[in-house]
Amino acid sequence: GAGVSQSPSNKVTEKGKDVELRCDPISGHTALYWYRQSLGQGLEFLIYFQGNSAPDKSGLPSDRFSAERTGGSVSTLTIQRTQQEDSAVYLCASSPLRASGGYTDTQYFGPGTRLTVL
Amino acid sequence: GDSVTQMEGPVTLSEEAFLTINCTYTATGYPSLFWYVQYPGEGLQLLLKATKADDKGSNKGFEATYRKETTSFHLEKGSVQVSDSAVYFCALLILTGGGNKLTFGTGTQLKVEL
Numbered sequence: 175g176a177g178v179s180q181s182p183s184n185k186v187t188e189k190g191k192d193v194e195l196r197c198d199p200i201s202g203h204t205a206l207y208w209y210r211q212s213l214g215q216g217l218e219f220l221i222y223f224q225g226n227s228a229p230d231k232s233g234l235p236s237d238r239f240s241a242e243r244t245g246g247s248v249s250t251l252t253i254q255r256t257q258q259e260d261s262a263v264y265l266c267a268s269s270p271l272r273a274s275g276g277y278t279d280t281q282y283f284g285p286g287t288r289l290t291v292l
Numbered sequence: 293g294d295s296v297t298q299m300e301g302p303v304t305l306s307e308e309a310f311l312t313i314n315c316t317y318t319a320t321g322y323p324s325l326f327w328y329v330q331y332p333g334e335g336l337q338l339l340l341k342a343t344k345a346d347d348k349g350s351n352k353g354f355e356a357t358y359r360k361e362t363t364s365f366h367l368e369k370g371s372v373q374v375s376d377s378a379v380y381f382c383a384l385l386i387l388t389g390g391g392n393k394l395t396f397g398t399g400t401q402l403k404v405e406l
Binding site: 205207209216217218219222224230233265267269279280281282283284285286 | 324326328334335336337338341343381383385392393394395396397398399
């Protein structure tokens with residue numbers, strides 16, 4: 175079946191511009207995660223959505239970063255007034271519910287969006 | 293807080309050599325442990341996992357055993373191939389009511405040469 179998809183695959187923007195990154199999770203997966211992979215910081219958690227609950231935003235690095243998930247499926251990560259240090263690969267992952275309820279521990283990753291801020 | 297430490301790379305091996313990539317962790321609870329692999333130009337893929345002490349995860353000839361006494365989850369393969377060249381990430385996750393985020397190590401690049 176289809177995996178996690180992300181768009182665009184590459185984004186080049188100028189400092190100060192806003193960008194939107196999109197993630198389509200695996201169909202039926204109720205948990206969705208955003209991570210960032212950068213040379214200086216490695217792989218770091220940004221935000222986590224689970225069902226209809228309030229998202230865990232504890233990893234967002236500044237208030238310029240926000241994310242939403244519409245209809246429990248597609249998610250958009252928005253970065254306002256981009257800075258050069260925002261340059262990174264932004265990864266999205268999703269995971270399903272267990273048959274008995276609760277979340278599984280396996281996350282399935284998309285190919286990422288490479289963001290370059292000039 | 294939770295953290296993962298893995299050996300720095302790059303690790304360069306000849307084909308058919310034995311591979312070990314060390315990984316140790318610090319966690320406040322009882323984590324599940326993972327190895328993810330990132331092949332050149334591709335996204336992160338789950339390689340193997342273990343969910344409790346003494347469990348052994350295995351896939352594609354790779355193995356790792358969850359050692360609670362040494363808080364380790366070292367990745368091993370008996371005979372590497374050129375196609376194993378990739379970056380390997382050790383990670384942990386503690387399932388809670390919320391915040392099921394993966395905590396990753398810094399990654400270890402493996403280069404396998406003929």
